[in-house]
Amino acid sequence: MKAAANIEKLIKKFYALKKSSVATSASLDKRVLDDALAAYEESKKTSSALIEPNIWRIIMKSKMIKLAAAAVIIIAVLLGLHYFGGSIDGASVAWADVVKPILNARTVIMDIIVGSGENQTVIHDEVIGSRIRRTVSNMSHADLIIDLEQKKLLALDHTEKTAVYIGLSGLGDLKNYIEILRGTITMFQDKPDFHVENKGIQKIDGRDYIVFVADSNNQTITIWADPKTALPIRIEQKTPNMQITGDNMQFDVVLDESRFSMEVPADYQVIQNAGIDFKKSSESDFIESLRIWAKIIEDGQFPDSINLSDIVKVGPKFDQGLKRANFTQQQQVDVATRFGQGLVFIRFFKGQGQWHYAGKGVKLGDSNMPIFWYQPQESQTWRVIYGDLTVEDANRDELTQIEADSQTRIAQDINVPKPVVEFEGRQMDKWHVTTSGDIRANCSLTIVKTPADSAKIPISLPYSTGKLESVKIGEAVLSYDDLGKGKYEVVLPAEWMTLNNRTIEVVWTIPITSLKRGVGGFRAELSGLIPLTSYWLDVILEDNCGYENTTDTNVREIHPFNMNNPDQARAYFGSCQLMIKKSQ
Amino acid sequence: MIEDKLLVWSFKRGSTDALRRIYEKYKNDLLALAVSLSNDTSFAEDAVHDVFVSFAQLGEGLKLRANLKGYLLTAVANRVCSIKRSKYQKTTHLEETDISDAACDSPETLADCAEKYELISSALAGLPYQQREIITLHLQGGVKFRTIAKSQGVSINTIRSRYRYGLDKLQSMLNGEVKK
Numbered sequence: 001m002k003a004a005a006n007i008e009k010l011i012k013k014f015y016a017l018k019k020s021s022v023a024t025s026a027s028l029d030k031r032v033l034d035d036a037l038a039a040y041e042e043s044k045k046t047s048s049a050l051i052e053p054n055i056w057r058i059i060m061k062s063k064m065i066k067l068a069a070a071a072v073i074i075i076a077v078l079l080g081l082h083y084f085g086g087s088i089d090g091a092s093v094a095w096a097d098v099v100k101p102i103l104n105a106r107t108v109i110m111d112i113i114v115g116s117g118e119n120q121t122v123i124h125d126e127v128i129g130s131r132i133r134r135t136v137s138n139m140s141h142a143d144l145i146i147d148l149e150q151k152k153l154l155a156l157d158h159t160e161k162t163a164v165y166i167g168l169s170g171l172g173d174l175k176n177y178i179e180i181l182r183g184t185i186t187m188f189q190d191k192p193d194f195h196v197e198n199k200g201i202q203k204i205d206g207r208d209y210i211v212f213v214a215d216s217n218n219q220t221i222t223i224w225a226d227p228k229t230a231l232p233i234r235i236e237q238k239t240p241n242m243q244i245t246g247d248n249m250q251f252d253v254v255l256d257e258s259r260f261s262m263e264v265p266a267d268y269q270v271i272q273n274a275g276i277d278f279k280k281s282s283e284s285d286f287i288e289s290l291r292i293w294a295k296i297i298e299d300g301q302f303p304d305s306i307n308l309s310d311i312v313k314v315g316p317k318f319d320q321g322l323k324r325a326n327f328t329q330q331q332q333v334d335v336a337t338r339f340g341q342g343l344v345f346i347r348f349f350k351g352q353g354q355w356h357y358a359g360k361g362v363k364l365g366d367s368n369m370p371i372f373w374y375q376p377q378e379s380q381t382w383r384v385i386y387g388d389l390t391v392e393d394a395n396r397d398e399l400t401q402i403e404a405d406s407q408t409r410i411a412q413d414i415n416v417p418k419p420v421v422e423f424e425g426r427q428m429d430k431w432h433v434t435t436s437g438d439i440r441a442n443c444s445l446t447i448v449k450t451p452a453d454s455a456k457i458p459i460s461l462p463y464s465t466g467k468l469e470s471v472k473i474g475e476a477v478l479s480y481d482d483l484g485k486g487k488y489e490v491v492l493p494a495e496w497m498t499l500n501n502r503t504i505e506v507v508w509t510i511p512i513t514s515l516k517r518g519v520g521g522f523r524a525e526l527s528g529l530i531p532l533t534s535y536w537l538d539v540i541l542e543d544n545c546g547y548e549n550t551t552d553t554n555v556r557e558i559h560p561f562n563m564n565n566p567d568q569a570r571a572y573f574g575s576c577q578l579m580i581k582k583s584q
Numbered sequence: 585m586i587e588d589k590l591l592v593w594s595f596k597r598g599s600t601d602a603l604r605r606i607y608e609k610y611k612n613d614l615l616a617l618a619v620s621l622s623n624d625t626s627f628a629e630d631a632v633h634d635v636f637v638s639f640a641q642l643g644e645g646l647k648l649r650a651n652l653k654g655y656l657l658t659a660v661a662n663r664v665c666s667i668k669r670s671k672y673q674k675t676t677h678l679e680e681t682d683i684s685d686a687a688c689d690s691p692e693t694l695a696d697c698a699e700k701y702e703l704i705s706s707a708l709a710g711l712p713y714q715q716r717e718i719i720t721l722h723l724q725g726g727v728k729f730r731t732i733a734k735s736q737g738v739s740i741n742t743i744r745s746r747y748r749y750g751l752d753k754l755q756s757m758l759n760g761e762v763k764k
Contacts, residue, residue, distance in 0.1 A: 007755045008723065014704045015724035019616040024632070028615075032633045033607060036640035040603055043643030551634050552667065577641055 039577060042523075099185050099223070101231050105251040113245045114308055121313055131260040147262050154262050163264040168276060185221070201227060209233060276337060281344045287389050289342025290372070292335055294364040296325055302359030302371055302387065311343065351376050356403075362387045370402045423457055424449035424569040427528050428536040433512055433545045433580065440469075443506040445529050449569075450502070454492060460571070461486035461508050462527035463515075469507040478504065512547070521550050521579045526561055531569035536562040539578055550579040588652040596644045603640055610653060613725065614660045620720045621664045623709060631663045657725040658735035661717050707757040715750030718743055 024032075112123040122137040130148040145154045151168040199211040202224065209224040224234040235246040264270055294302045297317050303310060318336075325335075349355055352375040359371035366387030373384040373394070381393045384402060394402060425447040432440045447457070461468065464486040471478040471490050480490040496502070506529060515522040528535055541547055541556045549555040561576045591609075594602035614635065618628030635656065639646070648655055708716055721727040729747070733740040 007751050007758070010758075011704065011708075011719065011751075011754065012723045014701065015616075015620065015720070017701065018620065019612070019724065022612060022616040022619050024611045024615050024629075028629050028633070029607075029611065032611070032636050033604065035633065035637045036603060036607065037600055039637050040600060040640040040643055043641050043645070044598055551637070552630060555667065579637075 042577060099232075101251040102182060102185060102235070107253055107255050108249065108251055109253050109255075110249040111247045113247060115243055115313070126255055126259070128255050128257060128260055131262075133259055145260060145262060150262065152262060154264065156265070156268060161268050163268045163270050165270070166276065204234070276340050276344070280341065281348050281350060283345065283383065283385075283391065285338070285342040286345035287342070287385060287391070289339050289345070290359075290385070291364070291389055292339045292342075294359075296335065299324060300364050302362045302364065304360040306346065306357050306359070308347075349374070352379070359387070364389075370405075373399065373402065422449070422451060422569075423447060423454070423530045425528070425530050425532055426534040427530075427532050429538070431524075431537065431539045433539065433541050433547050435542060435545050437512055437546065438509045439512050439515070440507065440509050441466075443508070443529060444503060445506055446503040447530070448502075448533070450497065454496075456481075456489045456491055457530065458483075458487065458489050459506065459529040460527065461488075461510075461529070462525040463510050465514055466508045466510040469509055470505075471507075472505045473499075473503070474501075515578070516575075521577055521581060523575045524560065524578050525575050526573035528571045528573075531571045533566050533569050534562075534564040535573060537576075539580070541580060546583050547580045548583045550581045553583075592646065592648060592652055596646055598644070606639075606652065606656075607636060610656050613653065614656055617657055617720060617725050618660050618664055620708075620724055621661060621713075621717060623705075627667070628664075631660055631667065635659045635663050651731075653725070654727045654731040657721060657727050658731060661721055662735060665713070665717065703758065707754050710757060711750050711753055715746050715753065718747045719750045719754075722747060 106129070108125070108127045110125055110127075112125060114121070114123075124135045124137075126133045132144075132146040132148070134144045134146060135142070136144075143156045143158065145156070146168075147153075153166040153168060155164045155166065157163070196212055196214040199213055201208045202211045203209070204224060208227055210227040210230075212223045212225070214221045214223075220236075220238045222234075222236040222238075223232050225232045231251060232249055233247070234249065237244045290302070293306070293314075294300065297303070297314060318339075346355060355372065355374040357372050358369075362369040362371050364387065367390065369387040370384045371387055373382050375382045381395050382399045383391055384394045384399070385391050425445050427446070428444045430442045432442065434440050445459075450457075459468075466486050468480065468482070468488050471480055473493060476493065478490050478493065480488045482488055490504070493499070512522065515524065517523070524537070524539075526535065526537065537560055539558050539560060541549065543556075549558060558579065560578055561573070563573055591602045591606050595606060611632065614632045615628055618631040619625055622628050622631065639656065639659065708719070711719070718729075718732055721732050722729065729740050729743045733743045736743070
C-alpha cells in the first residue's frame, strides 16, 4: 500500500501532466474577453458612485493636491488673522508690563487656535521678523514658510519631499499674528472707551497667572501672564463673531534662521506653482467657493456656517469631500486655488455693513432658499445669492422678508429635531420570471431598527413603475397606502414593537420588458425597500417563462448579487447584470 | 503575489489591460481545473467563461478575501459544482486528452504514461465530487485548505477530512494497479 505522501505526489504529478496538455483556444479567449470586457465596461457605468472614495484616496496621495489643500487652509487662516482687529486707551502699569513683550519681541513661538471648544485646529507658528514657519495640527506632514515681505508662501511636504510656492499677490501690508496683535493693542489703548481690569491670579495647569481683561467696542482681549516675569503665556481676542487664542507663547527665543529660508531644500522637488490674487475680490469668485464648499466639501449641502473657524477646520473635510470628486490632478489644484480665491470676498469684505449667511440645511440647487446676502458699496439694494447660486437684487422690503423667513427657518431647525433612528433592515429577494412575462419579486424584509412610535413604514420599490401586490407578516395581511411612483406606506400592526419576528413578506411585480437592456441580458436595479445592512438577490426562471440563461440554458436559478455591510445601512446599491434572454 | 496585487488594484480602478492580463495569466490554470472537475472540455470552457464574465462584472466592487489565483480557482470550482447541481451534466465521460509531454517522450514511456493516466483519471472520477473538488483545488491549483473552507462555508477541519478521505479512497483504488 502506498503511503499518503506518495499518493499526493502521484496525483500532483498527474495534474501537472494534465495541466500541461490543457490550453484555452483562440475562440474561447475571444468569447471570454469580449463578454468580460463588455461586462466590465457596463459595471463601470453603474458603480462609479460607489468607487469614488477609492479613486479619491489614490488621487489624494497626489503630491500636488495635498499641498494645494493645505495651502488653501493656510491662506484662509492668514486672511482671518489679517482681518481680525480692534483697539484701546489708558493703560495701567501692570497692563503695560504684560503688553511690552508683545510690542517689542523680535521672535515669537506660539500656538494659534481659531474658535472655541474642543478639538480645534491648532496652528503652530514660529515667527522671526517677517517670516513665519507654520504647521497645522490637521496637516502634520507639511510645513509652511511664509514670507510676508515677498508675499510668498513655500509649502514643504516632508513625506513626499516635495515643495510648492504659492503667491499671495494683491495683499497690501501683510502682517503676522503678533504684528496684528501689536496693532490691535495699540489701537485698543487709544480708544476713549478702553477699559482694562486686573482679574487677579488664576491657575492654568497648576500654575499661577495674572489675568487682565481689556475691552472696547464689543471686542475683548484677555491676557494671562506670568506674575513674576510679566511675560504673556496666553492671549485671547474675542469679538461677537470670532475668537482667536494665542497660547503657549514664548518671546525672544533664539531661532535657527535657516529654518525660515524660502529656498527649497536640495532633496525636495518643486512640483506646482499656484497663486491667489488678494486684490481680486469678486462676487462670482465667492459663488464659486460656495459651489465648491457645497458640492465637494459638504457633498451637496451648504455648510452650517462660513466663519473663519469653519474655514480653519475645513481641511480634513475638504480631503474627504474631494474623495467623492473625479478630477484630474490639475483640476484638483485649480479647485483648491479657486476655493481660496473666493474666500477673499468675505475675508476682505468691501460691501456696506456685514454680510449674512443662511445656508444651513440648504441643498445646492435649491432655487427658493436665499443663502447669502450683502449690500455692495454705494448700492441702495442688496445682492441675494440663492441655493442654486443664482443672484438677484432685493430692495429693503424684500430683504426684510428674506431675513424674516431665515429667522423662521432657524427657529424650525431648533424646534423640530430630526429623527435619530430610521427604519433599517435585512432583505432577501427572489425575483421569479413568470410565464406572463413579469418579474414577481418575493421580498423577505427583516426590520432590525424601528423609529420610536412608528405606525407606518415607508417602502420604495426599485422601479417607480413597479406595483405592490401584497404585504404580509406571517399570515396576517398588512394594509398600505400608495404614494405613487413606486412608493408606499405600510401600516404596521399595533403589536409591532412587541413582536419577536419582525419579518414582513412583500410581493411586487413589474413587466420584465420594463428593465433596462444590458450586454447579454437585463440590468437589475439593486434597491432595498428600506435602508439595508444586507441584501441578497436570486433570480428564478420559471418553467415556460420564455426566458433562459444567456450563458447556460439549463441554469434556471441565478444569484447575481449580495451585499453585507452591518456598519452602514443603505437603500441603493447600483445595478447589476441579469444574464437572461428570450428563449430561442 | 505583488504583481497580482497590482493587477487587482488596476482592475478595480477600471483598467481593461489589467483585466486582460489577469485572464491571460490564469486562463490555463482555470481551464485545467474545470476540465479536471468536469471531465468535459466544453463544459469547462463554459465554466471559465461564466466565472470570468462574473469577475469582470464585479469591477470596482471586487473584494478579495484570498489571493487572486485562489479566488478565481475556487470560483471556477463553485461554478462547476453549481452547474452540476442544476443537472446540466447529463453524462459523465472522460475526455480523451493529449498527454504528449516531455515526461513521456519515448513510445514505451508514452504508453506507460497513458496507462497510468487513464487509471488515475478513472480513480479520480470515482471519487465523490466534494472530495475530488478539494483534492483538485489543493493539488492542482495549490489553493490552501483555509481558502477552500471559506469559499464553501465549512470549517477547515471538514475540508481536511474530505481531502484525507479522498486520498484514502484513491489509495485503495490505485493500490497495486499503478506501478511506481
